[in-house]
Amino acid sequence: MPEPATTSLWGVFETEFAGPRDGNPHHDVTLDVVFACDGREVVVPGYHDGDGTYRVRHMPDRLGEWRYVTRCNRAELDGLRGDFFCGPAGPGAHGPVAVRDRFHFAHADGTRYFPFGTTCYAWTHQPLAMQQQTLATLAGAGFNKLRMGVFPKHYIYSENEPLHRMFELGPDGREDFDRPNHAAFRHLERQVAALMQIGIEADIILFHPYDRWGYCAMSEAQDLAYLRHVVARLCGYRNVWWSLANEYDFLLDVKPLPVWDRFCQRIREWDPYGHPMSIHNGEVSMKYDHRKDWITHVSVQDWDVKRTAEWRQEWGKPLVNDEMEYEGDIPRPWGNISARELVHRFWLTVVRGGYGGHGETYLQDDDLLWWAKGGMLRGESAPRIAFLRALVEEDVETGLTPLSEDGRWEFNRVSGARDGDYRLLYFGEHQPAHWAVGLPMDDGDYEIDLIDTWEMTVTRIGKAPLPLSPALRQRGGAMAGGSPEAAFGVRLPGKPWQAIRVRRGRVSDVVAKPIANSS
Incomplete structure (x- = not known):
């Protein structure tokens, strides 16, 4: 017996059948193919591809032997059977994208997808x-x-x-x-x-x-x-x-x-x-x-x-x-x-x-x-x-959650997001010379980078430990009532289109000169 056809996980298995040419197959012929593997069934629609040729394409999502049988309103296309073997995924094939964690996406193999x-x-x-x-x-x-x-x-x-x-x-x-x-x-x-x-x-x-x-x-x-x-x-x-x-x-x-x-x-x-x-x-x-x-x-x-x-x-x-x-x-x-x-x-x-x-x-x-x-x-x-x-x-491992969802009113204007210990703050048209709002509350081992979004540069900057100066505390370094908003602040170049990236306990490959007024 001939060896069964093979395809890869999340690849395309395609097969064709000879069928009726009369009438208008686009409307008159309804073809489905039932694929089965290890207890899983997938019903895939087939279509007429001209000159009495009918095709079906299946994306196998399980390894192993798949069997299939046709279902059709025309006898000559009904009950046809076949099989194929599905091997490992090919290079770069992570499977189809689906929603994951409510607001984000991932491929079938778990690889995150950010559109x-x-x-x-x-x-x-x-x-x-x-x-x-x-x-x-x-x-x-x-x-x-x-x-x-x-x-x-x-x-x-x-x-x-x-x-x-x-x-x-x-x-x-x-x-x-x-x-x-x-x-x-x-x-x-x-x-x-x-x-x-x-x-x-x-x-x-x-x-x-x-x-x-x-x-x-x-x-x-x-x-x-x-x-x-x-x-x-x-x-x-x-x-x-x-x-x-x-x-x-x-x-x-x-x-x-x-x-x-x-x-x-x-x-x-x-x-x-x-x-x-x-x-x-x-x-x-x-x-x-x-x-x-x-x-x-x-x-x-x-x-x-x-x-x-x-x-x-x-x-x-x-x-x-x-x-x-x-x-x-x-x-x-x-x-x-x-x-x-x-x-x-x-x-x-x-x-x-x-x-x-x-x-x-x-x-x-x-x-x-x-x-x-x-x-x-x-x-x-x-x-x-x-x-x-x-x-x-x-x-980003899961997806970014806006800091505004934490009730931070400042982030109705300045944009900030988090993913676990990771923080990304974007100032846009704003041009602060100092900033603390949205930074971590504990004075841990953090790597802090300044990002110029237009020049596409990443520059390591230091942090300014609290207590902040009264002026800085009044301008965003502290919450109402005087308690600190963050364990530290940062000094910035005072120009627009800048962002801050905060990562905990990392050693970065980035080699860059800190901005002149960083501490």
Whole structure:
């Protein structure tokens, strides 16, 4: 007998079956495959991939022998059996991401995941050479999540014809929304797999309002058939996230709110792996009720990032501000903030307990803007966001909890967070020359570093032991009533965009000259 096929833990096992060609398999044939290993069963949807070929993709989450059997409403595809062996995970494969510790994320093997994302809405609809350039840029940019659409986008700076139509042309010369263009969807899945290979989560936007093809106005039956097809094609990839929509509220005239709930519920039924799922607002006032069971995390767009801690408490889930406005210079207020401002907003978001998303919108004669089409990054924020990511991943074990949740009123203005003994304070536009609030209450063995968030430097500084001077005590070194707020204070350079990192009992690799007035 031939040896069974093999795949790796959290890899992709794919198999195909020959089946009916008649009628419209997209609507007429329903195929599921039941995979079983060591008492665990996983029901995975299959799909028609053209010319009577049906496929299924399974992401095994247990080592050992897996067996499978098909279930189908057509006899020729029902009751087919097979098996394969799942070996150890490949290099860099930590499994799919899920919510962990209420406000944070981790991979299936326990490795923590801190989202630092960017946006290229229509990158898979550009010329192939530009798509390769996008992948090369992403491989070295420091982002680990990408927001991207299934459908092409028609909007300013994104008006070119897409690489593929998403559906086949009917007799009238228009796209037939009941017949997927398999070439287009095969290309989409190849690019999702390419992102997986370079360690980037693919945040798949399923609907958006920027459309000249009619995709956003399909019937609900067509929407559901399309959604099942996308889920069947992509759910076997460990790096997939589902975003129901970009700016769902701009589609409420054609997809009322109950429709979005039904979409979420059906995706939950079809996706056996429970990939992260969110829905993204347009207007600030139209945030979805993210407390609903099928939503795993909050995805918002809002420039007012100082409210991050407030939002995460309101919804009780991880908060990802996927669009806090973009670095660029286009004549739209959401797309012309400075690199310094975007970096500032990232720091505010992270140190207030959330996660952020980057975008870049610099005018180009050929309309090749990163946020729409990918290609090359031209701005200054990306390396500084990567610097912040490196700082977080170096020390944070669970996730950052805002100090404002400890009742520290000062941190409604100045941002601070903790993770066990680790503290990260960010002053932003504030420029204190001394600081003690939020520092540890005991005078232990602490390593204290000054971080310049723009220059990307880490400098060892000393601590100023209490008792502090009366002036410093009055200005934040002590709580009301005169008792010390911390066991020590620090002296700072008195300029904006600085942060302090406090770690207990560590020996750092950082070699830097202390600031001139440190003690």
